[in-house]
Amino acid sequence: MSVSINPTVVKLSRSQSDAAIDVLAHSFYTDPVFRYFWSEQDSALFKTLQWFIKILLRYSQPYEHIYTTADLQGIAMWIPPGKYPLNDLRLLQLGFYALPFKLQWRKSLQFLAAFNKIEKLHRGDMPQPHWYLFLLGVAPESQGQGIGGLLIEPILNQADLEKLPCYVETSTERGVRFYQKYGFETVHTVYFESAPPYWLMKRMPQQ
Numbered sequence: 001m002s003v004s005i006n007p008t009v010v011k012l013s014r015s016q017s018d019a020a021i022d023v024l025a026h027s028f029y030t031d032p033v034f035r036y037f038w039s040e041q042d043s044a045l046f047k048t049l050q051w052f053i054k055i056l057l058r059y060s061q062p063y064e065h066i067y068t069t070a071d072l073q074g075i076a077m078w079i080p081p082g083k084y085p086l087n088d089l090r091l092l093q094l095g096f097y098a099l100p101f102k103l104q105w106r107k108s109l110q111f112l113a114a115f116n117k118i119e120k121l122h123r124g125d126m127p128q129p130h131w132y133l134f135l136l137g138v139a140p141e142s143q144g145q146g147i148g149g150l151l152i153e154p155i156l157n158q159a160d161l162e163k164l165p166c167y168v169e170t171s172t173e174r175g176v177r178f179y180q181k182y183g184f185e186t187v188h189t190v191y192f193e194s195a196p197p198y199w200l201m202k203r204m205p206q207q
Contacts, residue, residue: 008067009150020075025049027137032196037111048102055094056135067151074138076151080120081129081164095113114192121188126167131159133168166203
């Protein structure tokens with residue numbers, strides 16, 4: 001994949017869905033929390049990651065706030081104000097019902113418990129309308145070049161104009177440092193038994 005010096009941020013088209021899933025799967029392939037819950041062999045792990053991301057992408061598409069670069073170096077999915085909490089029934093209809101077949105039964109229960117805990121904290125932190133950064137990933141070969149910041153800028157700027165907060169979750173200290181540069185602050189550090197920590201972050205409107 002070629003890397004643009006000054007990439008243009010555009011909205012993801014439906015025809016780019018499969019390519020976007022691959023970019024995100026490569027981006028999250030080494031994610032510590034995902035690898036904790038899904039401990040398959042490498043080839044199976046990548047396919048499971050594609051399955052999971054496909055559900056998130058299909059859930060986000062009707063809101064039309066998925067951003068990429070012209071050459072698909074990364075993807076930012078946003079859930080707009082008024083569309084959170086997530087619709088559990090819709091997630092099931094999109095394929096989340098297959099979770100027990102993708103995980104060992106014990107890990108499946110752990111994952112659901114972790115998901116419910118995060119959702120409960122998120123609802124408590126953000127009772128007001130807000131922008132939720134559902135997923136942000138940059139292709140490994142494009143990381144460290146400012147692509148992630150470019151992808152989230154359109155909605156951060158819109159949130160500031162609307163005087164609305166933003167919310168995001170991350171599973172790495174590198175992610176925490178990245179989001180801090182854009183005004184996010186950690187509101188919770190969550191631990192799931194022996195799993196790696198997970199950070200929940202909030203950004204208030206900026207001047």
